[in-house]
Amino acid sequence: MRYWLLLTILWIAPVYSWWPQPVLLPEDAAARLPDMAAPPETVAEPQQTLAADGSLESSRAWLAGYLNSVSGSLDSFFVDAFFGDDLIGDDVSGTRGKISMATRKVSGDALEFKFGVSVKLDLPNTNDRLKLLIESDEEDDGVQQNFLDSVDNTSYSTALRFLVNERAAWRTDFDVGIRGGLPFNPFSRFRARRYAYLSEWEMRATQTLYYFRDDGWGEDTELRLDYPLNTEKLFRINTRARYLLDNRFFDLNYDLALYHELGPHSVLAYNAGASGDSAQGATFYSYYAGVRYRRQVYRDWMFFEIAPQFEWHRDTDYRTRPVLMLRLESLISKD
The missing domain is CATH 2.40.160.40 (monomeric porin ompg)
Incomplete structure (x- = not known):
């Protein structure tokens, strides 16, 4: 079961790069106005028990960097x-x-x-x-x-x-x-x-x-x-x-x-x-x-x-x- 979970996450991460992104309404933007970049902890926490796999960690790092670059743009x-x-x-x-x-x-x-x-x-x-x-x-x-x-x-x-x-x-x-x-x-x-x-x-x-x-x-x-x-x-x-x-x-x-x-x-x-x-x-x-x-x-x-x-x-x-x-x-x- 653990190996199926790893394969699923590795497949989802690359697909995320071209999947249409959800609309960010102004209410969501207002909530993060004091800090224009989303904290990396919100992306990194789910990987604590799976970080030993090198390929999984690289996918996680790519996804975290992508999300941070999007949320870091001038809102x-x-x-x-x-x-x-x-x-x-x-x-x-x-x-x-x-x-x-x-x-x-x-x-x-x-x-x-x-x-x-x-x-x-x-x-x-x-x-x-x-x-x-x-x-x-x-x-x-x-x-x-x-x-x-x-x-x-x-x-x-x-x-x-x-x-x-x-x-x-x-x-x-x-x-x-x-x-x-x-x-x-x-x-x-x-x-x-x-x-x-x-x-x-x-x-x-x-x-x-x-x-x-x-x-x-x-x-x-x-x-x-x-x-x-x-x-x-x-x-x-x-x-x-x-x-x-x-x-x-x-x-x-x-x-x-x-x-x-x-x-x-x-x-x-x-x-x-x-x-x-x-x-x-x-x-x-x-x-x-x-x-x-x-x-x-x-x-x-x-x-x-x-x-x-x-x-x-x-x-x-x-x-x-x-x-x-x-x-x-x-x-x-x-x-």
């Missing part, structure tokens, strides 16, 4: 959590909040200010299936030329999110809420998200259907692809198409980013993107390219960010416009 959840860009839309359990104060200076224009808040609160006694969402409006009309005005004039949306289904690679949820002040703009929103691996690419596809009283019916289709280059760099492709039934055309957005972890407290991102619509065929009329440097400045929840970039827009005859953005942000989480 997409680390990037998302560090930058806090998708606090409401992510699928990580626990109460999370973000408060940000940002300035934006375009060459030749006045200094602009924007205040932002987003909160995702797990409601007690619901087994993480019901959440309260509060988020400031991200549209451009929230930008003001005075910081106090940006705080006073910020509009918010409030919603209840119900987790419909959660599996290894699928997640679906349903939101009901109100956006803006009086008169109320009620909305409902259904979202389905799929996680998968395509060779070494990690894919996240999201389809959202929604109805706003003021805007009518619409849908968003998003695709995000992450490729870990090594333990310090992650390459990301983002695409989004938004369709409003009343407009009868798509708003299109594409961007590329290379995230470079400089250390445990700082990340540098190189990004570029384009936006447009399909009103007269697929046309892109706004472009940007720049860098984002983000650093923890106090404990593990206060961040400062500086982001210089260049913009080219059809409204300015594609003239190069330097832009400088500064942001001070607090990210609060309770898992």
